[in-house]
Amino acid sequence: MKCVRCLHDTAAKFAEAPDKSGAWEMYACSRCNFTWRNTEEPEVITPELRDKNFQFTQEVSDLQILVPVPPLKK
Amino acid sequence: MNIYIENIKGHPGKSVALNVHGSWANIAVMMGMDKNTPVKEQFFNFLGAWDKYPGEIKFIDKDKAPCHEVVIKDNINIVEMLPMFRINKWDAGCFFSKASVVTKDPYEPDNFDTQNVGTYRMQVMGKDLVGIQALGFHDIARHITHAEETNKPLPIAVCLGVDPVLTFMASTPINYDQSEYKFAAAINGIPMELTKALTSDLDIPANAEYVLEGEILPRVRVPEGPFGEFPGSYSGMRLQSQFRVKCITHRKAPIFENLFMGRPWTEIDYLMGLNTCVPLYKQLKETMPEVVAVNAMYQHGLTAIISTGNRFGGYAKSVAFRLASTPHGISYCKNIILVGPDVDPFNLEQVMWSLSARVRPAKDVIVIPNTPGMPLDPTSEPAGMGAKFIVDATQPAAPDLILRDTRLIDNPDSKGFEKIIADLQKAATKK
Ligand SMILES: [Zn+2]
Numbered sequence: 001m002k003c004v005r006c007l008h009d010t011a012a013k014f015a016e017a018p019d020k021s022g023a024w025e026m027y028a029c030s031r032c033n034f035t036w037r038n039t040e041e042p043e044v045i046t047p048e049l050r051d052k053n054f055q056f057t058q059e060v061s062d063l064q065i066l067v068p069v070p071p072l073k074k
Numbered sequence: 075m076n077i078y079i080e081n082i083k084g085h086p087g088k089s090v091a092l093n094v095h096g097s098w099a100n101i102a103v104m105m106g107m108d109k110n111t112p113v114k115e116q117f118f119n120f121l122g123a124w125d126k127y128p129g130e131i132k133f134i135d136k137d138k139a140p141c142h143e144v145v146i147k148d149n150i151n152i153v154e155m156l157p158m159f160r161i162n163k164w165d166a167g168c169f170f171s172k173a174s175v176v177t178k179d180p181y182e183p184d185n186f187d188t189q190n191v192g193t194y195r196m197q198v199m200g201k202d203l204v205g206i207q208a209l210g211f212h213d214i215a216r217h218i219t220h221a222e223e224t225n226k227p228l229p230i231a232v233c234l235g236v237d238p239v240l241t242f243m244a245s246t247p248i249n250y251d252q253s254e255y256k257f258a259a260a261i262n263g264i265p266m267e268l269t270k271a272l273t274s275d276l277d278i279p280a281n282a283e284y285v286l287e288g289e290i291l292p293r294v295r296v297p298e299g300p301f302g303e304f305p306g307s308y309s310g311m312r313l314q315s316q317f318r319v320k321c322i323t324h325r326k327a328p329i330f331e332n333l334f335m336g337r338p339w340t341e342i343d344y345l346m347g348l349n350t351c352v353p354l355y356k357q358l359k360e361t362m363p364e365v366v367a368v369n370a371m372y373q374h375g376l377t378a379i380i381s382t383g384n385r386f387g388g389y390a391k392s393v394a395f396r397l398a399s400t401p402h403g404i405s406y407c408k409n410i411i412l413v414g415p416d417v418d419p420f421n422l423e424q425v426m427w428s429l430s431a432r433v434r435p436a437k438d439v440i441v442i443p444n445t446p447g448m449p450l451d452p453t454s455e456p457a458g459m460g461a462k463f464i465v466d467a468t469q470p471a472a473p474d475l476i477l478r479d480t481r482l483i484d485n486p487d488s489k490g491f492e493k494i495i496a497d498l499q500k501a502a503t504k505k
Contacts, residue, residue, distance in 0.1 A: 005166075014151070014200055014201050015151050015153045015154050015201065016084075016154070017083070017084025017085070017154075018084060018085060018151075018154040018155070019084055019085070019086050021083075021084055023083040023084035024083065024084055026153055028167075028199060028200050030200075031297075032166075032297050032311075033166060033167070033197065033199040033205065033296060033297050033298065034166050034167060035153075035166070035167035035168065035198065035199065035200075036160075036167070040160065041163075043163075044160070044163060044164075051164065053164075054164040054300065054308075056297075056311065060297055060313075063297055063311060063312055063313045064310070064312050064313065064457065065295055065312065065313045066207075066208075066209055066210065066312050066313070066314065066449065066457075066458075067208055067209070067210055067215050067218065067219070067314075067315070069222055069293045069295065070219050070222050070223050071223070072223060072224075072225060073223040073224055
């Protein structure tokens with residue numbers, strides 16, 4: 001399924017309302033880690049309606065690492 | 075005022091609490107004071123409690139701890155077990171914004187005092203996967219680095235809905251080898267009740283509403299953010315650490331406590347107000363007894379106002395340099411304003427008066443470029459770099475040239491009347 005933020009085909013359902021009422025479902029993208037519920041406002045969960053500033057159009061490898069992985073100790 | 079939400083769609087029996095720390099009145103009540111106590115008085119009260127460190131710890135049996143009333147080890151699914159929600163519209167997902175996160179230094183597994191309890195934002199990324207923002211200067215980053223050097227997972231416990239004083243201490247920058255638990259006990263004046271986690275040797279608050287236990291995955295960095303943050307803007311998206319949850323425990327009918335962060339002022343500004351001021355004051359006071367009070371309540375100390383005497387000409391500027399070299403001040407304290415000992419740094423009218431009447435722009439305003447910066451500060455560019463400004467609004471002392479001979483107007487002696495008026499006002503609001 002398509003991720004609403006990075007638009008890759010890397011999203012899938014991972015949760016639903018625990019009372020099994022079908023009140024909501026929730027999806028996660030394994031590439032950019034965006035998550036959303038099907039019941040959220042259209043502006044947040046529809047790619048065409050989302051604010052362009054909050055779409056993810058880069059490559060994951062381009063992101064800054066704040067705490068670098070240290071060298072392994074022998 | 076607190077906000078309590080029940081009858082959440084899809085989550086029968088669960089509830090959410092917000093804004094538990096969200097006013098000066100709430101903070102005063104947490105400290106056992108009258109809810110109308112002025113902020114400067116709350117500052118000095120917190121100082122007094124601080125000096126009672128360390129408080130006592132009391133261990134409760136694992137089986138008797140309320141946080142272990144319900145234990146879930148199979149089929150973990152965080153958002154099905156907790157009523158989580160997107161806090162700000164453009165957040166990357168559901169975040170824990172008010173957790174007390176416990177880790178130990180893997181090089182010192184038996185050292186209680188270097189065990190860290192901190193508040194870090196954490197993004198739920200899947201059934202049992204959570205991203206965690208550990209910045210270089212955070213104590214937890216040191217633990218993660220030590221675990222990663224040896225390629226070992228780092229046990230972590232995420233405690234939600236704890237004693238408000240513990241939440242307060244978890245977001246207080248104290249020294250690496252000081253215990254947040256012992257501080258919370260000192261402030262409360264009663265022992266802090268802890269118990270052991272079920273899947274690790276970590277010590278956790280026995281009365282927590284929820285505890286998520288897991289392990290930080292070594293040498294892993296995953297996309298995290300953005301997230302609406304305390305400067306009132308969204309953070310960037312970065313590669314951060316990640317942990318896997320192995321066990322969730324909670325009380326019967328647990329309350330999920332989280333924090334809303336918006337454009338200041340919101341709850342986080344009250345939560346991180348005084349606890350940013352006091353450690354900075356303590357660290358300055360150790361070597362600079364002329365310091366009277368520190369108000370670093372603005373965006374976790376990005377702006378700080380220090381009231382200090384001038385031991386000799388230019389001394390106040392040295393106080394600013396000292397602030398800029400404290401563990402917290404190095405990256406956070408960007409705008410540093412110095413006022414004299416006769417000015418209440420929590421009273422912004424007085425602060426502005428000192429800027430108006432005591433600053434000689436050519437001598438008293440300094441900018442230091444290219445210093446460490448706070449990555450979440452939108453002016454930090456590249457993220458992590460910054461600059462400082464110092465404005466010295468104190469009365470100059472010799473051998474500095476003294477300001478033109480001025481005579482200050484004395485304030486009327488109103489001390490005796492202040493209490494009478496405050497009591498009258500209190501009585502009036504009760505009706
Ligand atoms: Zn995506």
